[in-house]
């Protein structure tokens with residue numbers, strides 16, 4: 001039975017994301033395609049094989065029907081049913097950018113933000129890895145959008161390559177002389193191996209993350225690094241302020257730093273550094289210690305309840321009438337996560 005605290009995650013039929021006219025039209029078009037059975041859906045188990053989980057909600061931020069399950073065995077949250085492989089491919093080609101960004105061509109602001117984000121990633125990686133003297137280092141960005149993230153690496157003399165399924169956006173990066181392929185990770189195999197691979201807000205979109213990570217591992221040098229960013233469950237209160245905004249139909253899996261690290265260890269990657277945001281640096285390694293947290297799902301479930309109560313208090317000004325009190329609650333959630341991490 002649905003707990004009253006989570007009722008909104010089951011009932012919300014309208015988009016709660018602010019959409020411009022173009023996005024609104026693209027969303028309506030996508031809904032019509034679903035209603036006309038132009039897209040196919042399939043049931044899938046959790047990555048650990050469990051087929052049953054705790055149903056957290058049946059809606060996403062766009063009001064689309066998205067069933068999110070929390071696995072009581074491994075703590076991963078996953079979407080089921082979800083679009084089939086063919087349907088997902090068409091969704092990314094035809095609808096994704098128009099709904100999520102509102103422009104099938106890469107806007108200049110999008111490219112600029114990618115470059116700025118690339119600088120943050122570049123500085124982070126540089127501060128944590130000591131490179132052996134090498135002629136030139138090589139980086140791949142998988143799911144690179146317009147390729148802007150690679151610019152700071154290129155400026156510093158790195159060999160840079162990227163790939164993405166949304167072909168139109170690649171044109172912007174190609175104008176900057178970047179080598180960008182329209183395709184999945186393996187489209188970069190002829191340029192490998194890479195010293196660093198970036199997966200920035202990509203892993204949560206993969207339909208078979210373990211299979212994809214095994215492929216990506218082959219694109220890396222034997223001790224290469226994988227930089228991963230995904231939206232972290234335990235940062236929903238500060239990053240989104242609303243658990244429903246966090247849920248979006250393109251995201252098929254959701255992680256905490258701990259559940260992400262467990263999955264990564266299955267594919268031969270060990271955690272070097274990371275945060276619950278989540279950004280994390282992994283290294284390919286032959287000696288992996290399987291790390292599995294005890295009972296991760298109950299902590300995640302409690303956190304979701306807390307954030308939903310937090311939102312109700314904040315939006316409804318139910319008890320807390322001043323910003324000070326909201327900040328107080330925000331800190332309690334933060335402390336709670338620290339205690340339970």
Ligand SMILES: [Zn+2]
Pocket residue numbers: 046047048049050071072073074075076
């Ligand atoms: Zn599981």
